[in-house]
Amino acid sequence: MAEPVKKKKKTEKIPRVAMPEQEADVRARNFLEVPTGYTREMAVLEAQRCLQCKKPGCVAGCPVNVDIPGFIQLIKEEKFTESIRNLWGKNSLPAVCGRVCPQEIQCEGLCILAKKGDPVAIGNLERFAADWERENGTGELPPKAEPTGKKVAVVGSGPSGLTVAGDLIVKGHDVTVLEAFHKPGGVLVYGIPEFRLPKAIVAQEVNFLERLGVNVECNAVVGRTVSLDELFEEGYDAVYLGVGAGLPRFMNIPGENLVGILSANEYLTRANLMKAYLFPEVDTPIPIGKDVVVLGAGNVAMDSARTAMRLGADKVRIVYRRSRQEMPARIAEIHHAEEEGIEFFLLTNPIEYLGDDNGRLTGMTCLKMELGEPDDSGRRRPVPIEGSEFHLDCDLCIVAVGSGANPLLTASTPDLKLNQWGYIEADQETGKTYKKGVWAGGDIVTGAATVILAMGAGRKAADSIHDYLMLGW
Amino acid sequence: MFKIVNREEMSDGTVVLNDIEAPMIARKAKPGQFVILKANEAGERIPLTMAETDPEKGTVTVIYQVVGKSTALFKTLQVGDSYQDVIGPLGKATHIEKVGNVICVGGGTGIAVLHPITRALKEIGNHVTCIIGARTKDLLILEDRMKDASHELHVCTDDGSYGHHGFVTDVLKEVLEKGETQQAVAIGPVPMMKFVSLMTKEYNVPTLVSLNPIMVDGTGMCGGCRVSVGGHTKFACVDGPEFDAHKVDFDELMLRLQAYCEDEQSCYNDFCTIRDSK
Numbered sequence: 001m002a003e004p005v006k007k008k009k010k011t012e013k014i015p016r017v018a019m020p021e022q023e024a025d026v027r028a029r030n031f032l033e034v035p036t037g038y039t040r041e042m043a044v045l046e047a048q049r050c051l052q053c054k055k056p057g058c059v060a061g062c063p064v065n066v067d068i069p070g071f072i073q074l075i076k077e078e079k080f081t082e083s084i085r086n087l088w089g090k091n092s093l094p095a096v097c098g099r100v101c102p103q104e105i106q107c108e109g110l111c112i113l114a115k116k117g118d119p120v121a122i123g124n125l126e127r128f129a130a131d132w133e134r135e136n137g138t139g140e141l142p143p144k145a146e147p148t149g150k151k152v153a154v155v156g157s158g159p160s161g162l163t164v165a166g167d168l169i170v171k172g173h174d175v176t177v178l179e180a181f182h183k184p185g186g187v188l189v190y191g192i193p194e195f196r197l198p199k200a201i202v203a204q205e206v207n208f209l210e211r212l213g214v215n216v217e218c219n220a221v222v223g224r225t226v227s228l229d230e231l232f233e234e235g236y237d238a239v240y241l242g243v244g245a246g247l248p249r250f251m252n253i254p255g256e257n258l259v260g261i262l263s264a265n266e267y268l269t270r271a272n273l274m275k276a277y278l279f280p281e282v283d284t285p286i287p288i289g290k291d292v293v294v295l296g297a298g299n300v301a302m303d304s305a306r307t308a309m310r311l312g313a314d315k316v317r318i319v320y321r322r323s324r325q326e327m328p329a330r331i332a333e334i335h336h337a338e339e340e341g342i343e344f345f346l347l348t349n350p351i352e353y354l355g356d357d358n359g360r361l362t363g364m365t366c367l368k369m370e371l372g373e374p375d376d377s378g379r380r381r382p383v384p385i386e387g388s389e390f391h392l393d394c395d396l397c398i399v400a401v402g403s404g405a406n407p408l409l410t411a412s413t414p415d416l417k418l419n420q421w422g423y424i425e426a427d428q429e430t431g432k433t434y435k436k437g438v439w440a441g442g443d444i445v446t447g448a449a450t451v452i453l454a455m456g457a458g459r460k461a462a463d464s465i466h467d468y469l470m471l472g473w
Numbered sequence: 474m475f476k477i478v479n480r481e482e483m484s485d486g487t488v489v490l491n492d493i494e495a496p497m498i499a500r501k502a503k504p505g506q507f508v509i510l511k512a513n514e515a516g517e518r519i520p521l522t523m524a525e526t527d528p529e530k531g532t533v534t535v536i537y538q539v540v541g542k543s544t545a546l547f548k549t550l551q552v553g554d555s556y557q558d559v560i561g562p563l564g565k566a567t568h569i570e571k572v573g574n575v576i577c578v579g580g581g582t583g584i585a586v587l588h589p590i591t592r593a594l595k596e597i598g599n600h601v602t603c604i605i606g607a608r609t610k611d612l613l614i615l616e617d618r619m620k621d622a623s624h625e626l627h628v629c630t631d632d633g634s635y636g637h638h639g640f641v642t643d644v645l646k647e648v649l650e651k652g653e654t655q656q657a658v659a660i661g662p663v664p665m666m667k668f669v670s671l672m673t674k675e676y677n678v679p680t681l682v683s684l685n686p687i688m689v690d691g692t693g694m695c696g697g698c699r700v701s702v703g704g705h706t707k708f709a710c711v712d713g714p715e716f717d718a719h720k721v722d723f724d725e726l727m728l729r730l731q732a733y734c735e736d737e738q739s740c741y742n743d744f745c746t747i748r749d750s751k
Contacts, residue, residue, distance in 0.1 A: 180690070180692055181690065182518075219560045221692060224563060224692075225498060225561065246693070246694045252706075256706065257699055257729065259729055259732045260732075263696040266689055266695035266696055269690065269694070270689060280736075280740045281515065282515040282516075283740065285733045285737070287732070358731070359728030360728075
C-alpha cells in the first residue's frame with residue numbers, strides 16, 4: 001500500500017489544467033465556442049491528477065453514474081478510443097455533457113481533491129474524449145443486441161429522448177424519435193447557444209444514433225400531427241415522452257405585449273435554431289437591442305444576455321429580484337457573463353413596461369427589493385421596498401423567468417395523469433406514467449431542470465421500458 | 474421533403490396556390506387550422522392557414538400573397554419542387570355549429586382561409602351569406618368557389634372595378650340591418666377584421682376572426698404570437714388562431730405585426746435585386 005501514498009504526493013504537485021478560452025473582449029462579439037478544449041497533452045496531464053479512488057464520490061454524484069475514474073485512467077494511458085467506449089457505456093452524449101453539465105455541484109463537487117483544492121476537471125476530460133473521437137476516431141459503433149422485434153416511439157429529441165433512443169437501440173429495439181421542430185436536438189439546438197454548444201456537435205451526436213439505427217422523424221408534432229393513442233395503433237409497443245417544459249412564463253405586468261419584449265424561448269430559438277445571428281444570410285430576423293434588459297438569473301438568462309451582447313448591444317443588464325447568492329445559473333456562466341461585460345441589477349423587479357406611440361419598448365419601471373423570510377423554495381423571499389420606484393431605459397427585454405408545462409400533448413391525452421402545475425406524473429425510479437405503455441421524463445415531469453438530470457431520467461426509463469418489452473408492465 | 478403537386482398563380486401573380494404532398498397532415502387537418510412552411514435550410518418558418526385539404530390524395534392547399542422575402546422565395550418553387558419542411562396541422566379547428574344565418578366576410582388571401590369554413594358552415598345547415606372584397610377586380614380570388622360554398626355572394630372592390638364599389642363593411646351593414654344574423658366570421662387584413670368587428674358589435678352579432686401574428690414554433694413554445702383577447706394574453710398558435718373578434722385588441726396586433734418591418738423590407742429588396750439581376 002506504499003505506492004498509492006507516493007502517487008498521491010506526486011499528483012498534488014500538478015495544478016488543475018486550465019481550460020483554454022477565447023479572450024473575453026473578443027468572444028463577447030462572436031458566436032464561436034468560448035472554451036476551445038484541452039490539447040492531447042493537457043488532457044493526459046489533467047488525467048494524472050485523478051486519484052482513482054476505490055469509492056469514487058464523483059460517480060455517485062453523476063446522475064447517469066459514468067465510470068469516471070475508468071475513463072480518466074484510459075485518457076492517462078492515452079487509450080482515447082477505449083476511453084470514449086467506456087463513456088458511451090453510461091452516457092450517449094458525452095460531447096454535450098462535457099460542455100453543459102453543472103459539474104461543480106455533481107461529479108467535481110464530490111471529487112476528493114475538491115476538499116483541499118481544485119477537483120479533477122472531469123467535464124473538460126469528458127469533452128476531450130468525445131471531441132477526440134469525433135475528430136480522430138474510427139467511427140466504429142458499439143455492439144448491438146439481436147433485434148427484439150419491439151417498436152418504441154420517443155417523443156421529443158432533447159437530451160432525455162436521445163438518451164432513451166441510444167439505450168434502447170443497443171438493446172435491440174426498433175426506435176423512432178419524433179421531433180416537432182424541423183431539426184432534432186430539442187433544447188440542445190433551440191435553447192443552448194452556439195458559443196456554449198456548437199450545433200455541429202449536436203448534429204453529430206444525433207447522427208451517431210442514426211448510424212446505430214434510430215429513425216429520426218422531424219416535423220412530427222405529437223398531439224397534433226399524430227396522437228399518442230395513434231402511435232399505439234401504428235404498432236408501437238411503448239412510448240417515451242420527453243417533450244420538455246416548453247411554455248414560456250411572462251411577468252404578467254402592464255405593457256408586456258409591446259414590440260421589443262420576447263420570451264427567452266423565442267429569442268434563443270431565433271438565434272440558435274433559426275440561426276438569426278447570421279441574418280440576412282438566413283431569412284429569420286432577430287431584434288437587435290442597443291440597451292438590453294434580461295429578466296431572470298438562470299442559465300437561460302445568462303445565455304440570452306450573452307447572445308444580446310454578441311448581437312451588438314451597447315449595454316446588457318440582468319435584472320433579478322433576489323440577490324447574487326440565489327442566482328440559479330451555474331457559477332461558470334455567471335463569471336463568463338461578467339467577463340463579457342454583462343451588468344447585474346440585483347434585488348430589482350420590474351412592475352411595468354413603458355413604450356412609445358408605435359408600441360415599441362422604451363423602458364421599464366422597477367422596484368428595489370430586500371430579502372425577507374425563506375419561501376417554499378427555501379430561498380429568502382424578495383420583498384419590495386416601498387417608494388423605491390426607478391426608471392430603467394431599454395429597447396429590448398428578454399423575459400427569462402422560467403417556463404411551465406406546455407399542454408399541447410397532455411391536453412390531447414386525457415388519460416395521462418398530471419400534477420397541479422400540468423407536469424406529467426411519473427414514477428421517480430422508472431419514469432412510468434399512469435397510462436399503460438407510456439413513460440415520461442425530463443422537464444415535462446420535473447419542471448425546467450438540467451440536461452444531465454433529463455438524461456438520468458431517460459436512462460432509468462429506458463431500463464424500465466426494456467424490462468417491460470421483455471417481461472411485461 | 475414536401476412536394477408541390479399543383480401550382481396556380483392568381484391576382485396578377487401576386488397570389489400563389491400550392492397543393493403540397495403532406496399525407497400525415499392532410500389526414501388530420503380541419504377547417505381553420507394552419508401549417509408552418511419552410512422552403513429551405515436557411516428559410517424562415519412561415520405560418521399559413523390551410524385553404525383546402527384532400528385526405529385521399531394526401532395533399533394540403535395553401536394560398537399566399539407575396540409580401541416579402543420568404544413568400545417571394547415560395548413563389549420560385551414550381552410543380553415538382555419541394556418545401557423542406559411542412560409542420561401541422563396546428564391551432565384549433567373552427568367550431569362549426571348550426572346557428573341559423575351566418576355571414577362570412579373575406580378580404581385578400583383571407584378569402585382562401587374563409588372558404589373551407591364557409592363550406593362547412595353551409596354543409597351543417599346554416600344559411601350562409603358571403604361578402605368578399607379586394608382592392609380591384611384583378612386581385613379578387615376564389616369567387617367561383619365562394620359562390621358554391623355559400624347561398625348568397627356579394628363582391629366588393631375598393632375601386633369599383635367589379636361588384637359593389639366600396640368596402641365589405643358597406644354590404645355587411647345592409648345585411649346586418651335585416652336583423653336575422655346569428656353569427657359572423659371575418660378573415661382578411663387586420664384593418665378589415667377590425668372594422669367588421671366594430672360593426673357586428675353594434676348589432677350584437679357574435680363574430681369569429683382568424684389571426685396570423687408573427688410566430689416561430691407554432692406549438693405554444695415561444696410566445697411570439699401573443700395577442701390580447703378580452704384583456705388576457707393568448708397565444709394565437711395554440712389558443713387560436715380563431716378568437717372572439719369583439720374581444721381582440723386589433724390595434725396592438727397591427728403594431729406587433731410591424732415588429733420586423735425594416736428587416737423584412739431590406740431582406741426583400743436584396744432578394745428582388747438578386748433575382749432580377751439573374
